[in-house]
Amino acid sequence: MFGVLYAGAVLLALLLETSPLLFTVGSGARLDLILLIVVYISLFWGGERAFVLGFVAGLCQDALSSEVLGLQALSKSVVAFMVQALCRNVQVQSLIAQVLFTGMAVMVDTAVRYLVLLVFQLQTLAVGMVLSTVSRQMLGSLLLAPVLYRALQTLVQKGHIRQEKGQRHGTL
Protein backbone atom coordinates (compact mmCIF):
# COMPACT_ATOMS: atom_id res chain seq x y z
CA MET A 1 0.00 0.00 0.00
CA PHE A 2 2.83 2.37 0.87
CA GLY A 3 4.47 1.47 -2.44
CA VAL A 4 1.32 2.43 -4.35
CA LEU A 5 1.08 5.75 -2.50
CA TYR A 6 4.77 6.46 -3.12
CA ALA A 7 4.59 5.56 -6.83
CA GLY A 8 1.41 7.61 -7.26
CA ALA A 9 2.89 10.63 -5.51
CA VAL A 10 6.11 10.47 -7.56
CA LEU A 11 4.22 10.05 -10.84
CA LEU A 12 1.90 12.95 -10.04
CA ALA A 13 4.84 15.13 -8.99
CA LEU A 14 6.66 14.34 -12.25
CA LEU A 15 3.56 15.11 -14.31
CA LEU A 16 3.05 18.45 -12.58
CA GLU A 17 6.72 19.41 -12.68
CA THR A 18 7.06 18.80 -16.40
CA SER A 19 3.70 20.24 -17.41
CA PRO A 20 3.83 23.18 -19.83
CA LEU A 21 0.37 24.12 -18.52
CA LEU A 22 1.67 24.97 -15.03
CA PHE A 23 5.23 26.14 -15.60
CA THR A 24 7.10 27.95 -18.34
CA VAL A 25 10.63 27.45 -19.58
CA GLY A 26 13.26 29.66 -17.98
CA SER A 27 10.97 31.37 -15.51
CA GLY A 28 13.20 30.31 -12.60
CA ALA A 29 10.11 29.69 -10.47
CA ARG A 30 9.80 25.93 -10.82
CA LEU A 31 8.97 23.89 -7.75
CA ASP A 32 10.81 20.64 -7.11
CA LEU A 33 7.88 18.51 -5.94
CA ILE A 34 9.99 15.35 -5.90
CA LEU A 35 12.25 17.03 -3.34
CA LEU A 36 9.25 17.72 -1.11
CA ILE A 37 8.18 14.07 -1.33
CA VAL A 38 11.70 12.97 -0.39
CA VAL A 39 11.70 15.33 2.62
CA TYR A 40 8.29 14.01 3.66
CA ILE A 41 9.46 10.39 3.54
CA SER A 42 12.65 11.24 5.44
CA LEU A 43 10.79 13.21 8.11
CA PHE A 44 7.82 10.95 8.69
CA TRP A 45 9.10 7.49 7.75
CA GLY A 46 12.89 7.59 8.15
CA GLY A 47 15.13 4.54 8.03
CA GLU A 48 17.23 3.38 5.10
CA ARG A 49 14.04 3.23 3.11
CA ALA A 50 14.05 7.05 3.01
CA PHE A 51 17.27 7.35 1.08
CA VAL A 52 16.58 4.37 -1.16
CA LEU A 53 13.22 5.91 -2.10
CA GLY A 54 14.89 9.31 -2.45
CA PHE A 55 17.40 7.76 -4.83
CA VAL A 56 14.65 6.11 -6.89
CA ALA A 57 12.58 9.32 -7.04
CA GLY A 58 15.69 11.27 -8.11
CA LEU A 59 16.43 8.69 -10.77
CA CYS A 60 12.89 9.06 -12.16
CA GLN A 61 13.44 12.82 -12.27
CA ASP A 62 16.78 12.28 -14.03
CA ALA A 63 15.06 10.17 -16.64
CA LEU A 64 12.88 13.13 -17.63
CA SER A 65 15.73 15.60 -17.58
CA SER A 66 18.39 16.47 -20.11
CA GLU A 67 20.95 16.79 -17.31
CA VAL A 68 23.35 13.89 -16.67
CA LEU A 69 21.74 10.71 -15.36
CA GLY A 70 22.33 10.25 -11.63
CA LEU A 71 22.61 13.93 -10.73
CA GLN A 72 19.18 14.24 -9.12
CA ALA A 73 19.42 10.70 -7.71
CA LEU A 74 22.61 11.72 -5.92
CA SER A 75 21.27 15.01 -4.61
CA LYS A 76 17.99 13.45 -3.41
CA SER A 77 19.89 10.63 -1.61
CA VAL A 78 22.08 13.16 0.18
CA VAL A 79 19.01 15.24 1.13
CA ALA A 80 17.21 12.15 2.47
CA PHE A 81 20.28 11.10 4.46
CA MET A 82 20.78 14.54 5.99
CA VAL A 83 17.14 15.09 6.88
CA GLN A 84 16.84 11.60 8.29
CA ALA A 85 20.02 11.99 10.36
CA LEU A 86 19.19 15.45 11.70
CA CYS A 87 15.53 14.96 12.55
CA ARG A 88 16.03 12.03 14.95
CA ASN A 89 15.48 14.09 18.07
CA VAL A 90 13.08 16.60 16.56
CA GLN A 91 9.31 16.75 16.78
CA VAL A 92 8.55 16.47 13.08
CA GLN A 93 4.91 17.37 13.69
CA SER A 94 6.00 20.92 14.38
CA LEU A 95 5.36 23.30 11.51
CA ILE A 96 8.62 25.16 12.23
CA ALA A 97 10.60 21.92 12.01
CA GLN A 98 8.95 21.04 8.71
CA VAL A 99 9.69 24.48 7.26
CA LEU A 100 13.31 24.43 8.50
CA PHE A 101 13.99 20.96 7.12
CA THR A 102 12.39 21.86 3.77
CA GLY A 103 14.52 25.01 3.51
CA MET A 104 17.65 23.04 4.36
CA ALA A 105 16.70 20.37 1.80
CA VAL A 106 16.36 22.96 -1.00
CA MET A 107 19.79 24.37 -0.20
CA VAL A 108 21.51 20.97 0.11
CA ASP A 109 19.91 19.72 -3.12
CA THR A 110 21.09 22.81 -5.03
CA ALA A 111 24.58 22.71 -3.49
CA VAL A 112 25.08 19.02 -4.31
CA ARG A 113 23.97 19.44 -7.92
CA TYR A 114 26.14 22.53 -8.39
CA LEU A 115 29.15 20.78 -6.85
CA VAL A 116 28.75 17.67 -9.02
CA LEU A 117 28.50 19.81 -12.18
CA LEU A 118 31.68 21.64 -11.14
CA VAL A 119 33.55 18.43 -10.31
CA PHE A 120 32.57 16.82 -13.62
CA GLN A 121 33.47 20.08 -15.39
CA LEU A 122 30.02 20.36 -16.94
CA GLN A 123 28.48 23.71 -17.78
CA THR A 124 26.78 25.26 -14.80
CA LEU A 125 24.59 28.29 -14.36
CA ALA A 126 26.15 31.53 -13.20
CA VAL A 127 26.20 31.79 -9.38
CA GLY A 128 23.81 34.75 -9.44
CA MET A 129 21.35 32.78 -11.55
CA VAL A 130 21.58 29.78 -9.17
CA LEU A 131 20.95 31.99 -6.13
CA SER A 132 18.00 33.66 -7.81
CA THR A 133 16.52 30.28 -8.80
CA VAL A 134 17.06 28.73 -5.39
CA SER A 135 15.50 31.69 -3.55
CA ARG A 136 12.33 31.47 -5.67
CA GLN A 137 12.22 27.70 -5.33
CA MET A 138 12.68 27.95 -1.58
CA LEU A 139 9.89 30.46 -1.16
CA GLY A 140 7.47 28.28 -3.11
CA SER A 141 8.60 25.11 -1.32
CA LEU A 142 8.24 26.64 2.15
CA LEU A 143 4.70 27.72 1.36
CA LEU A 144 3.68 24.43 -0.21
CA ALA A 145 5.51 21.95 2.03
CA PRO A 146 3.23 21.98 5.14
CA VAL A 147 0.13 21.59 2.96
CA LEU A 148 1.67 18.74 0.98
CA TYR A 149 2.95 16.93 4.08
CA ARG A 150 -0.49 17.19 5.70
CA ALA A 151 -2.15 15.88 2.52
CA LEU A 152 0.23 12.92 2.29
CA GLN A 153 -0.11 12.16 5.99
CA THR A 154 -3.92 12.21 5.66
CA LEU A 155 -3.68 9.78 2.74
CA VAL A 156 -1.46 7.51 4.84
CA GLN A 157 -3.98 7.55 7.68
CA LYS A 158 -6.98 7.03 5.36
CA GLY A 159 -5.18 4.15 3.63
CA HIS A 160 -4.41 2.59 7.04
CA ILE A 161 -0.74 2.37 6.17
CA ARG A 162 1.18 1.32 9.25
CA GLN A 163 4.62 2.58 9.95
CA GLU A 164 6.99 -0.21 10.84
CA LYS A 165 8.84 -0.65 14.09
CA GLY A 166 11.67 1.85 14.50
CA GLN A 167 10.05 4.42 12.26
CA ARG A 168 8.58 7.69 13.38
CA HIS A 169 4.87 7.76 14.05
CA GLY A 170 4.42 11.05 12.38
CA THR A 171 1.00 12.51 12.91
CA LEU A 172 0.16 16.09 12.24
Next chain:
Amino acid sequence: MASASCDGRYVTVGPEMMKARTERWKPIAVFLCLILLALSLTTLKTRVVPHISLVESLALSVVLPVQHLMVRVARQVRGVWYGYLNLVQVRQENVRLQQQVEALQGQLAHYHEAYFQQQRLRELLGFRALEFPRALVAEVVGLDSSAWAEVVTINKGSRAGLRKDVPVATHHGLVGRTIEIAPNYASVLLITDRRSAVDALIQRNRARGIVVGKSRRLCELRYVDLHVDIQVGDTIVASGLGEVYPKGLLIGTVAAVHRQPQGLFHEIEVQPAVDLAKLEEVLVLGP
Protein backbone atom coordinates in the same frame (compact mmCIF):
# COMPACT_ATOMS: atom_id res chain seq x y z
CA MET B 1 33.75 -14.38 18.94
CA ALA B 2 36.82 -12.30 19.98
CA SER B 3 38.38 -8.99 18.95
CA ALA B 4 41.25 -6.84 20.22
CA SER B 5 40.49 -3.93 22.53
CA CYS B 6 42.47 -0.66 22.58
CA ASP B 7 44.77 -1.78 25.40
CA GLY B 8 45.77 -4.95 23.57
CA ARG B 9 43.57 -7.38 25.51
CA TYR B 10 41.06 -9.61 23.75
CA VAL B 11 37.40 -9.19 24.64
CA THR B 12 34.48 -11.36 23.64
CA VAL B 13 31.93 -9.86 21.26
CA GLY B 14 28.62 -11.68 21.24
CA PRO B 15 26.18 -12.06 18.35
CA GLU B 16 23.92 -9.37 19.88
CA MET B 17 26.74 -6.86 19.86
CA MET B 18 27.63 -7.78 16.27
CA LYS B 19 24.00 -7.30 15.30
CA ALA B 20 23.89 -3.91 17.02
CA ARG B 21 27.05 -2.84 15.20
CA THR B 22 25.63 -3.99 11.87
CA GLU B 23 22.42 -2.11 12.57
CA ARG B 24 24.40 1.02 13.41
CA TRP B 25 26.50 0.93 10.25
CA LYS B 26 23.79 -0.33 7.87
CA PRO B 27 22.28 3.09 7.01
CA ILE B 28 25.71 4.54 6.26
CA ALA B 29 26.62 1.54 4.12
CA VAL B 30 23.35 1.81 2.17
CA PHE B 31 23.87 5.57 1.74
CA LEU B 32 27.44 5.11 0.46
CA CYS B 33 26.29 2.42 -1.99
CA LEU B 34 23.63 4.78 -3.36
CA ILE B 35 26.14 7.62 -3.72
CA LEU B 36 28.53 5.32 -5.59
CA LEU B 37 25.72 4.12 -7.84
CA ALA B 38 24.62 7.69 -8.62
CA LEU B 39 28.18 8.77 -9.38
CA SER B 40 28.68 5.71 -11.62
CA LEU B 41 25.53 6.58 -13.54
CA THR B 42 26.69 10.18 -13.91
CA THR B 43 30.11 9.09 -15.18
CA LEU B 44 28.55 6.58 -17.54
CA LYS B 45 26.18 9.17 -19.01
CA THR B 46 28.90 11.84 -19.29
CA ARG B 47 31.55 9.68 -20.87
CA VAL B 48 30.03 6.68 -22.56
CA VAL B 49 26.35 6.90 -23.41
CA PRO B 50 25.36 9.86 -25.57
CA HIS B 51 22.05 8.23 -26.51
CA ILE B 52 18.84 7.87 -24.56
CA SER B 53 19.08 5.16 -21.88
CA LEU B 54 16.61 2.44 -20.94
CA VAL B 55 15.57 4.28 -17.75
CA GLU B 56 14.95 7.49 -19.68
CA SER B 57 13.06 5.69 -22.43
CA LEU B 58 10.87 3.95 -19.83
CA ALA B 59 10.11 7.18 -17.96
CA LEU B 60 9.34 9.01 -21.21
CA SER B 61 6.95 6.28 -22.33
CA VAL B 62 5.10 6.39 -18.97
CA VAL B 63 4.92 10.11 -18.25
CA LEU B 64 4.73 11.79 -21.63
CA PRO B 65 1.59 10.09 -23.03
CA VAL B 66 -0.31 11.26 -19.90
CA GLN B 67 1.30 14.71 -20.21
CA HIS B 68 0.31 14.84 -23.88
CA LEU B 69 -3.28 13.96 -23.02
CA MET B 70 -3.40 16.62 -20.28
CA VAL B 71 -2.09 19.30 -22.67
CA ARG B 72 -4.65 18.35 -25.33
CA VAL B 73 -7.57 18.41 -22.90
CA ALA B 74 -6.44 21.76 -21.43
CA ARG B 75 -6.13 23.28 -24.91
CA GLN B 76 -9.58 22.04 -25.89
CA VAL B 77 -11.10 23.46 -22.71
CA ARG B 78 -9.35 26.75 -23.42
CA GLY B 79 -10.70 26.66 -26.99
CA VAL B 80 -14.24 26.16 -25.72
CA TRP B 81 -13.79 29.01 -23.24
CA TYR B 82 -12.52 31.48 -25.81
CA GLY B 83 -14.85 30.24 -28.57
CA TYR B 84 -18.15 30.14 -26.76
CA LEU B 85 -18.11 31.36 -23.18
CA ASN B 86 -15.92 34.43 -23.14
CA LEU B 87 -18.10 36.51 -25.48
CA VAL B 88 -17.98 39.76 -23.53
CA GLN B 89 -17.18 42.72 -25.79
CA VAL B 90 -17.07 40.50 -28.87
CA ARG B 91 -19.27 42.91 -30.87
CA GLN B 92 -16.98 45.90 -30.36
CA GLU B 93 -14.00 43.70 -31.06
CA ASN B 94 -15.64 42.55 -34.30
CA VAL B 95 -16.14 46.12 -35.57
CA ARG B 96 -12.56 47.03 -34.68
CA LEU B 97 -11.21 43.91 -36.41
CA GLN B 98 -13.20 44.58 -39.59
CA GLN B 99 -11.61 48.02 -39.82
CA GLN B 100 -8.21 46.45 -39.20
CA VAL B 101 -8.80 43.82 -41.94
CA GLU B 102 -9.51 46.54 -44.50
CA ALA B 103 -6.30 48.35 -43.60
CA LEU B 104 -4.29 45.11 -43.64
CA GLN B 105 -5.65 44.04 -47.05
CA GLY B 106 -4.10 47.14 -48.56
CA GLN B 107 -0.79 46.38 -46.88
CA LEU B 108 -0.98 42.72 -47.96
CA ALA B 109 -1.20 43.65 -51.64
CA HIS B 110 1.90 45.77 -51.18
CA TYR B 111 3.77 42.94 -49.44
CA HIS B 112 2.75 40.43 -52.14
CA GLU B 113 4.32 42.65 -54.73
CA ALA B 114 7.49 43.02 -52.68
CA TYR B 115 7.61 39.24 -52.09
CA PHE B 116 7.39 38.40 -55.80
CA GLN B 117 10.02 40.97 -56.57
CA GLN B 118 12.32 39.52 -53.92
CA GLN B 119 11.81 35.96 -55.29
CA ARG B 120 12.74 37.10 -58.77
CA LEU B 121 15.82 38.88 -57.48
CA ARG B 122 16.87 35.87 -55.41
CA GLU B 123 16.62 33.55 -58.43
CA LEU B 124 18.45 36.10 -60.49
CA LEU B 125 21.35 36.27 -58.06
CA GLY B 126 21.46 32.50 -57.69
CA PHE B 127 20.84 32.49 -53.95
CA ARG B 128 19.27 29.44 -52.47
CA ALA B 129 15.91 30.22 -50.94
CA LEU B 130 15.47 29.50 -47.24
CA GLU B 131 12.98 26.69 -47.65
CA PHE B 132 12.51 23.56 -45.65
CA PRO B 133 10.39 21.14 -47.70
CA ARG B 134 10.84 18.32 -45.20
CA ALA B 135 9.99 20.34 -42.10
CA LEU B 136 7.70 18.65 -39.56
CA VAL B 137 5.22 20.36 -37.29
CA ALA B 138 5.47 19.17 -33.69
CA GLU B 139 3.65 20.06 -30.51
CA VAL B 140 5.33 20.96 -27.21
CA VAL B 141 4.08 18.44 -24.64
CA GLY B 142 6.50 18.71 -21.74
CA LEU B 143 9.27 20.55 -19.97
CA ASP B 144 12.53 19.34 -18.48
CA SER B 145 12.18 18.22 -14.87
CA SER B 146 15.21 20.30 -13.86
CA ALA B 147 14.60 24.00 -13.23
CA TRP B 148 18.11 24.74 -14.46
CA ALA B 149 17.57 23.27 -17.92
CA GLU B 150 15.77 25.09 -20.72
CA VAL B 151 14.61 22.06 -22.64
CA VAL B 152 11.18 21.14 -23.99
CA THR B 153 9.78 17.81 -25.15
CA ILE B 154 7.97 17.55 -28.49
CA ASN B 155 5.58 14.85 -29.68
CA LYS B 156 7.65 13.66 -32.64
CA GLY B 157 10.50 11.18 -32.40
CA SER B 158 12.54 8.67 -34.32
CA ARG B 159 9.37 7.11 -35.77
CA ALA B 160 8.73 10.43 -37.57
CA GLY B 161 12.30 10.34 -38.88
CA LEU B 162 13.84 12.71 -36.34
CA ARG B 163 17.45 12.38 -35.34
CA LYS B 164 19.85 14.19 -33.02
CA ASP B 165 21.06 17.73 -33.80
CA VAL B 166 18.23 18.77 -36.08
CA PRO B 167 17.34 22.49 -35.89
CA VAL B 168 13.96 23.47 -34.52
CA ALA B 169 12.31 26.81 -35.31
CA THR B 170 9.04 28.69 -35.53
CA HIS B 171 8.04 31.26 -38.14
CA HIS B 172 9.57 33.90 -35.82
CA GLY B 173 13.04 32.34 -35.73
CA LEU B 174 15.33 29.73 -34.21
CA VAL B 175 14.18 27.74 -31.16
CA GLY B 176 16.99 25.21 -30.66
CA ARG B 177 18.06 21.71 -31.68
CA THR B 178 17.07 18.15 -30.84
CA ILE B 179 19.30 16.44 -28.28
CA GLU B 180 17.55 13.22 -27.23
CA ILE B 181 15.31 11.13 -29.43
CA ALA B 182 12.81 8.54 -28.20
CA PRO B 183 10.49 6.65 -30.60
CA ASN B 184 7.58 9.09 -30.16
CA TYR B 185 9.16 12.05 -28.39
CA ALA B 186 12.24 14.23 -28.63
CA SER B 187 13.93 16.72 -26.34
CA VAL B 188 14.79 20.11 -27.77
CA LEU B 189 17.63 22.13 -26.25
CA LEU B 190 16.54 25.77 -26.46
CA ILE B 191 19.03 28.42 -27.57
CA THR B 192 18.73 30.02 -24.12
CA ASP B 193 19.97 26.91 -22.30
CA ARG B 194 23.46 27.25 -20.81
CA ARG B 195 24.66 24.27 -22.89
CA SER B 196 23.61 25.76 -26.24
CA ALA B 197 25.99 27.51 -28.64
CA VAL B 198 25.16 28.77 -32.14
CA ASP B 199 27.64 30.27 -34.57
CA ALA B 200 26.10 33.60 -35.59
CA LEU B 201 26.44 36.73 -37.69
CA ILE B 202 25.35 40.28 -37.04
CA GLN B 203 23.22 40.89 -40.12
CA ARG B 204 24.15 44.57 -40.59
CA ASN B 205 27.95 44.31 -40.59
CA ARG B 206 28.50 40.51 -40.95
CA ALA B 207 30.59 40.38 -37.75
CA ARG B 208 30.80 36.84 -36.37
CA GLY B 209 30.31 35.57 -32.86
CA ILE B 210 28.80 32.71 -30.90
CA VAL B 211 25.34 32.95 -29.35
CA VAL B 212 25.46 31.16 -26.01
CA GLY B 213 22.48 30.50 -23.74
CA LYS B 214 22.36 32.57 -20.59
CA SER B 215 19.17 31.06 -19.07
CA ARG B 216 16.01 32.93 -18.12
CA ARG B 217 15.12 33.24 -21.80
CA LEU B 218 18.19 35.33 -22.66
CA CYS B 219 21.29 34.69 -24.75
CA GLU B 220 24.70 36.25 -24.98
CA LEU B 221 26.73 36.96 -28.13
CA ARG B 222 30.37 36.19 -27.37
CA TYR B 223 33.69 36.72 -29.11
CA VAL B 224 32.76 39.84 -31.07
CA ASP B 225 35.78 42.11 -31.47
CA LEU B 226 35.76 45.41 -29.56
CA HIS B 227 36.36 47.34 -32.80
CA VAL B 228 33.12 46.09 -34.37
CA ASP B 229 30.29 48.62 -34.33
CA ILE B 230 27.27 47.10 -32.56
CA GLN B 231 24.01 48.81 -31.79
CA VAL B 232 21.01 47.83 -29.72
CA GLY B 233 18.39 46.38 -32.10
CA ASP B 234 20.90 44.79 -34.51
CA THR B 235 19.62 41.51 -35.95
CA ILE B 236 21.53 38.29 -35.24
CA VAL B 237 21.24 35.37 -37.68
CA ALA B 238 22.78 31.89 -37.84
CA SER B 239 26.02 31.78 -39.83
CA GLY B 240 25.51 28.24 -41.10
CA LEU B 241 28.88 27.07 -39.77
CA GLY B 242 28.79 23.87 -37.77
CA GLU B 243 26.26 22.36 -40.18
CA VAL B 244 23.44 22.25 -37.63
CA TYR B 245 21.60 25.53 -38.07
CA PRO B 246 20.81 26.79 -41.60
CA LYS B 247 22.46 30.03 -42.65
CA GLY B 248 20.33 33.14 -42.31
CA LEU B 249 17.87 31.75 -39.76
CA LEU B 250 16.88 34.54 -37.39
CA ILE B 251 18.15 34.13 -33.82
CA GLY B 252 17.24 37.43 -32.18
CA THR B 253 18.18 41.05 -31.68
CA VAL B 254 20.81 42.83 -29.62
CA ALA B 255 19.17 43.87 -26.33
CA ALA B 256 22.17 45.50 -24.61
CA VAL B 257 25.86 46.12 -25.26
CA HIS B 258 28.22 46.38 -22.30
CA ARG B 259 31.51 47.92 -23.32
CA GLN B 260 34.50 46.65 -21.35
CA PRO B 261 37.41 49.06 -20.94
CA GLN B 262 39.68 46.07 -20.46
CA GLY B 263 39.24 42.95 -22.53
CA LEU B 264 39.13 41.87 -26.14
CA PHE B 265 35.45 41.35 -26.77
CA HIS B 266 32.09 43.06 -26.39
CA GLU B 267 29.59 41.78 -23.83
CA ILE B 268 26.36 41.56 -25.80
CA GLU B 269 22.96 40.48 -24.52
CA VAL B 270 20.65 38.97 -27.14
CA GLN B 271 16.87 38.77 -26.93
CA PRO B 272 15.67 35.67 -28.84
CA ALA B 273 13.25 36.34 -31.68
CA VAL B 274 10.94 33.59 -30.46
CA ASP B 275 9.04 34.00 -27.19
CA LEU B 276 10.19 30.73 -25.66
CA ALA B 277 7.76 30.99 -22.76
CA LYS B 278 4.83 30.65 -25.14
CA LEU B 279 6.00 27.79 -27.33
CA GLU B 280 3.13 25.56 -28.41
CA GLU B 281 3.97 24.32 -31.88
CA VAL B 282 7.38 24.19 -33.49
CA LEU B 283 8.83 23.30 -36.86
CA VAL B 284 11.52 20.62 -36.98
CA LEU B 285 13.64 21.56 -39.98
CA GLY B 286 14.71 18.77 -42.33
CA PRO B 287 14.70 15.66 -40.11
